[in-house]
Amino acid sequence: MTAGGHDAGPGHPIIRTTALTKIYRGGVRALDGLDLAVRESELFGFLGPNGAGKTTTVQLLIGAVAPSSGQASVLGRPLGDREARRNLGYLPEQFQFPGFLTPLSLLDFHGRLQGMEVADRRRRAAELVEMVGLRDAAERQLKTFSKGMLQRVGLAQALLGRPRLLLLDEPTSGLDPIGTRNVRDLLLWLKGEGVAVLLNSHLLSEVELICDRVAIINRGRIAAEGRLDEILNPVSSVRIRARELSADGVRMLEAITASLAAEEGGWWRAKLADPADASRLAAAVVSSGAALEALVPTHETLEEAFLRLVGYEIPPPAPPRVPAQPATGWGAPPANIS
């Protein structure tokens, strides 16, 4: 894993930022030396808490906002370059438009801005309304659309110019599960077509499912960037089931783990500071005289990694408790556990 590093790998950077900084009027530092690299044909998740600088980054990439310092290129060209914009598609978080337009007239307007010829933009608009499932509503005014339908129109708009790079800000916002699934399939299909996607989403499970790499931004800086397996702690916790685990045994486990909590069914969950502690934990159970029935390593989720990397203080787990009436063969309840 690199913290903002531009490690070598297949595909050239299609977005590259170096020490990119944006200070708004009033001294608000939205970006503070952002280093980022997104490669061709890559589905890249861009995550961060509210106010971390995600939207500012995207607005810099499309040229809507000028950087205060630092360097950046999009599709090999400087920020705001017209040729670069010709080859990118952008879906704002809240796609706005005049309500009297229809999907087809909106796409026609954007096609004209894109410089597309009449026949091409008509053909492309028809293709896209079909693709996003709005063929039957293609001539209806947008003001009559639901939020999910509007989001589909926004996606069609972003895909209009056959972009090499897509910048999507919360593309599944307002979509139902079927719509969300369709967007996911669409993004995977686009990746297969060679399109790079910068996906800004709060749906971490969605990002986890489809993204090749992710960057987590916090307070204007990259907290982590890399493949999921590079970012997620390989083994962050284990679930243990041990027969006849005594109070002393519990204390031994506590000494090894970052935290220990009893769960239903005689299970314990131990958070590990170091993945290597899993084997020490197994040894401790055995040496305490208990019988180790199961030890299941649990991988860190993207949400857990996200919270860890943005410095969110996860409330400590409830203190370990031992069943008052252990099941037969499960040993006596340990005393004085706090």
Added chain:
Amino acid sequence: MSAAGPAGQASPIVGSLGRLAAIASLAARETLRSRSMLIAVLLNLGYLALMAIVGYVLSSDAFAEAAGELNTPEAREPVVRLILLIGIGGGSALALFTGVFASVGAIGNEIERGTILAVVARPVSRWEIVIGKFLGNGLLALLYLVIQGLGIGLVMAALSGVWVTDFLVALALLGIQVLVMVAVAVAGSTRLSMVANAVAVIVLYLALTNTALLFLLGELADSDLLRGAADWSRLALPVGPVSDLAGVVLLGPVARMLGQAAGADSPLPTRDWIWIYALVYLVVVLVLASISLSRRDLR
């Protein structure tokens, strides 16, 4: 279908003209659907009706009898010219404020709502946005003025039997006046919110088109400084002088005879070149507006 790859692109100049046309057309369509445009159209119709009534009364039999032997086309022409001046003067004010109110939020509103983001992500230059908005709202206001002006001119010609060719020149001058104000409003909208821009434009308009009072004060005080300030300050927003020139053109040789007719006998001097100055002024305002928009963050 392929997602990546070159789209069927128009040539750069055609593409730029296409973008200008797209932005202008959308701006005009948005304005046409606004409530303020509905009010403007109603005012327009009311004003046309009023002018038709005035024209009818002044060309009625009673008027003809009162005029007696003077009731010839030549004798009626000064009156027709005066009615036309009043008619298109009022009409141009309606067109001017229609254009201004459509334009004061033209860009500022889009920035506030975020609608501009999807536009600037396209290969669109900031100047194309400014000029597109100006063309959309400016041409709409101009169309409003032309329909109203020609309506008044044709009604008067039908009622009086007198067609005044100078009337078209005056109408063109008033068109320049309208376009200048629309350009100023669009320029203001690159930096100000809709309300702040509306206040700024109206204050500017009222202050710089009513300098005759300052001039009269200069006359009373016999101050060349005040007289000069009243005269030259009008160049900061040359709509008043252009309007005065339209008055002089329309009233022509009968201006002196009509005395204090609107715009014909302003205490401030009129300048024949002011319309050229106004056109240059308009271009400079649009260039400055483009620079202003290109130097600001759109958030």
